[in-house]
Amino acid sequence: MKNPEDIIIRPYITEKSNAEVANGKYTFIVDVRATKTDIKNAVEKLFQVKVLKVNTAKYEGKTKRLGVHVGTRPDWKKAIVKIDLDPKPETYLAEGGKEVAINKKYKTSIEEYGITQ
């Protein structure tokens, strides 16, 4: 479960989540076992964005019955990830005292993934 692709399952698109996109909050369905830190790392790696905050919510699968057979739907976890809409270029000192700046990509790939404004 270390791969970011395994953590982030799919985007969660509803009227509510769609409205929050304007504020930089993207909602995903994630693996139930993933922690907030896992989610943060996965999103940063997958979409090249800077994550400011992660809120999660766990949902228990509903109990369904088909005739005499009783079963449950799988539990799932929702994560609302707030990303930095105005990222500052990060700098670090490379070998020999040079300062190198990395531009954090902003929002492009995350939108390609299925959430658009």
Next chain:
Amino acid sequence: MNVKVENIEKNVVQLEIEVDAAKFEEGMQKSFLKNAKKFNVPGFRKGKAPRNIVERYYGEQVLYEDAINFICPEAYDEAIEKNDIHPVDRPEIDIKQIGSGQSFIFTAKVTVKPDVILGDYKGVEAEKVEANVTDEDVEKELKRVAERNSRLITVEDRGIQKDDIAIIDFNGFVDGKEFEGGKGTDYHLTIGSGQFIPGFEDQLIGAKTGDEVDVNVVFPEDYHATELAGKPALFKVKVKEIKVKELPVLDDEFAKDISEFDTLEEYKEDLKKKLRESAEHKAKHETEDNVINKVVDNASVDIPKVMIDKHIDRLVYYFGMRLRYQGLDLDRYLNIMGMDMDTFRGQFEKKAEKEVKTQLVLEKISKVENITASDDEVNEEIKKLAESYKQNEEDFKKHLSKDDIEYIKGNIVVRKTVDMLVENAKLTVKSGNEQEEEK
């Protein structure tokens, strides 16, 4: 917007219209707004899904149809106006390229008004019909009026004469037996009208009121009831009453009775004036028709079939309207006449072709001669129309749409064109009376 015009056939033009991407996007947006309520996307209440979500979920093709409906007519109208094309039919539209971010290209194939090749239209030779009212005509008219005002007077002291009206009961026998339709009571028979079998009326002459007469006649060979044709018949006829049509005496008294004039002379004068007016009107029309026919004959036009078909549609429609006034409808009429729609339409073809051609030729002439209707003329015409409808001019104007005014303008132009043609025509005089005699 780019338009390429191509003549592909005679009277058929193909337009290739390119609408730029921004315009297309506008149409797509309109289309989305129109249909937004219909889209159902999970996670959204009905009609609340934004456009990009809808496009992702359904594909942008769902918006094409309405987008095309928004864009095409507008672009098409603009294209035909810019290129001065006069279509007579709906265009056949074919999409060449579509998609957001691209320009939208479509072709429209349409039949256009044919080009009129005018022959001579100035100085055509045509018969001029002249109005001619003689005293004789007035007398005739006076007689007609008298006839309308005649009264029936019963006479008892003499036998039936020609032109009397005999009220009779009759019963007919063939081979000693009554037959169907051979019986009648209180029948008003005008002697000499030839209403009955030949010989029947003659044999009644001389009979007096109350007389019973046996009339022997032979049915003619071509009688419509075949079982009776050629057979001798006996009619027992009872004369109940003899009446004579009494014409009013044509004098001042009569004039006073039927008109607002005091003397017969004055009435006659008025009658003459009215007759002259109608004769002049008719003569003018006939002259115009003669001239127009000549001009139209001189011109040649290749009329597209759609135009004729459309005109036939119109003629058939008007015919149906007239039938409805008489309480019939077209289907029933066709049934009675034993015709199907195609033959019925076929009857109109010649007429339609001629009318369409006339219209096209007049249009062309008015264009060549640069005949237009000024605003003053239009207003004058509107005033006249308002008067004929007994409406206030201002009110009437308010109800007129742009099309109506266009129509009025067209009428004025046609009238002016016709006037111009008549003025320039070489007219050979022929009086209205002479023509009647020829017939």
